[in-house]
Amino acid sequence: MTTDQDAVAVGATIAGGVWSECFRAAMAAMAAVAACFPRRESRLLARDMAEAMLTGLETRNCWTLAEALGHASPSRLQHFLSRGVWDHDAVRDRTATWAAGELADDDAVLIVDETGDEKSSTDAVGAARQYSGALGGIGLCQVAVHLTYASARGHAPIDRALYLGADWAADEERRLLTHVPDDVDFATKPELAAAMLTRARQLGLRARWFAGDEVYGGRELRRSARRLGFDYALSVRADHQVTTPGGRFTATTLAARLPRRAWMRMLTGHGLKGDRHYDWTWTDIQSDDAPDTEDDGTSVLVVRRHRFTGELSFYRCYSTRPVTLAGLIHIICTRWQVEEDFQLAKGVTGLDQGQTTCWNSWMRWTLISILATAVLAVTRARTATTTMAVGLIPVSARELLTILRATTLPPLRHDIGHVLHWSAWRRRHQAIAQACHRRWNNVTAAATT
Template sequence: MTTYQEQVAVEATIAEQAWMTALGAVTEEIADCFGRREPRALAREMCEAMLMELDTRNCWTLAEALEHGGPHRLQHFLSRASVDHDLARDRIAAWTAGELADPDAVLIVDETGDEKSSTDCVGAAHQYSGALGGLGLCQVAVHLTYASRTGHAPIDRALYLGREWAADEERRLLTHVPDDIEFATKPQQAAVMLQRARDLGIQARWLAGDEVYGGRELRQAARALAFDYALAVRTDHRVDTAVGRLTVTDLAARVPKKSWMRLRTGHGLKGDRHYDWAVLGIRPDDTPDGHRPGHAAVLVRRHRYTRELSFYRCHSAAPVTLADLVDVVCRRWRVEEDFQMAKGVCGLAQGQTTCWNSWMRWTLISMLAAAVLAVARARTTTATTATTSSELVPPSGRELLRLLRITVLPRPRRERDHLLHWSAWRRHHQHQAAQAHRRWNNITATATT
């Protein structure tokens, strides 16, 4: 075995212990969120099953991998079991932020959409989603990621109900949406999650987000909660300056050539990425009552070759450097990495859930799996940094998962009789569903004639 293989073998052993310790700790944190022992044990099983090597992840495939005779236990857990999923969400968030703690951490807010085939799913509507690349029938949810120097993971989420959907009493009743859930814009949902993070005592200094979250309402809410921010804004966003009210595009045109600074913003497959940056002071328009004005600025990013400009409205209570602001803006992309992991590995977009409780609990388990994986990765990297060769990059989340799948994660059941049982179960269920659809079509056809 080569030296590199020996080092990876050591990492695999450390990762195995880190995973077991992290999973045990977080499941202990949320133990009292379950009314009975059975759903508590099932939550841990589902967390592990989410990370198994499966083609798809839903109640059928997870139940088959976990050696269940049918999906009924998982379906009961998601819809009717005695589970306080809101309390579990808070416990997981506090635990994750505590494990990855950093006083200068960034809370990143962003939304993602999951394509659906029917408006029967809670919150599903024809709406815009960046994940779909435009308008489509989908569910949209706002997510909050905690990003520190040691790691990053999602810690909160909120399902977006459009104005028409939120006002539709029939659909709310059919999908069991609680009465206290009302229409809220995405920035308003983000403000609620920021308030929750502060109430939980989560250590973080910055808020980052894209153009959807650059409005005054959220910026003012962030400042009231003592968050500094670096939020993307549109090219026609207007700001108050010493020479009057200008768009950020007009403001950038006034930057002298010598005032642009080229900084490294990351590393890609083709080498380091560099952009030109400039920062211009502005007057804040979002100071809450009783707060000091602080330091407001517009950060401008310019592509080296295309000269395309991007703008970020920033505020900090204390003076910060250009490099500090650029670092916050660059860390905003951690949420995209979390979306890729959550959807591609942790089953976030594959749940096929239709009701409020089932959506909340499916995303809770997905968030739990992503959090434990992130903490295990941070612990493994910390423990092996001094001994790992400089010619080996630290394991990515997916690479760490490969190690865990061969060491500690259970393998999907593949015995012949078990697979034959599930093949028969699926085909019989699909036959019954087809028969039910035919009967319903006959009833509706008769009613219309």
């Protein structure tokens, strides 16, 4: 026990130093581009806000963050998010370049997926009744497409794009109220994904693969990925049509035609309760997404079968170089790391807690959340080999955060004078809001009588 505690103590010391170094490096990367933060105050506020995201707050919004940072009111943070003069697109690009550079791998995977954040009204930018897997169905929410960079060293979110439904994007009044830029038009989720892949390639991020679920398995996005030089492993629906030398079939029909000996049981991943195994097979198919007349790569359909239920999952894959089934399975399973990033960003850095209503505020809140998550991911990657001890599993992101909160991250401000000031501020603000709601209700009641 003492040996384990000594190893953890050494690891905590190393992790604290690595965190400070990573955070300084991330902020220095942004400071190198003057357009990111023209004013020193904005840069320092971004740093403070990112650190405050990682503190042990129950909820994260401008009120709670401002109180934790020792501000007298949330006004500075609200101005920073909505009207502050800084280029969040430039910060996004610098964050992506820095994080991907720290985790760089020539065989890295860019993973795209969407997640929804439940909302209480349609006042928030992009909020509408729409499907979200995070909600488990249709509900009032914002939906955003995210991009994660995953390599053998680790994974981190690097980009996001807010999805505006066709009706929402065409509503000029709502666009005006939420300050949506004029050049932002309706785009499907695959089109948003294509834009992020294009941006990643323009930034020079080292990555070979592109992975995503069924939403992103369409021909146009696959063609765009190949045009950008990405190989891909994308989930497709059971009725997805593929062409083989023997004819054109749905994925389900083609899987049923494969002989029993074509299936093999392979290790798919490691869980807390043991290794996971599935039955797998693959077969050659003809490409339908070549960006030009030449097509020297290999297109295959990979099929996964659950050992007990027999449920089938289908993956359309393309590689410019020879690849094994085990290699494709690894890429397919890597896709789930974006879900880990969602859980971490929502549970730790407040990705879905911003209570923002306007375009700039949403862009900047999610960006600060991504920045904090990326720095945590890079810190974990850097300490993965230096903090391991015999008999202990590698430190998880949440475990690492627990250590950082105790050793490195600035403490929350809890002195009695500050607490009483914020109690008075909240109650005064709530009293004003309550009075406004009552007056408005009286006006609407009178208008209906």
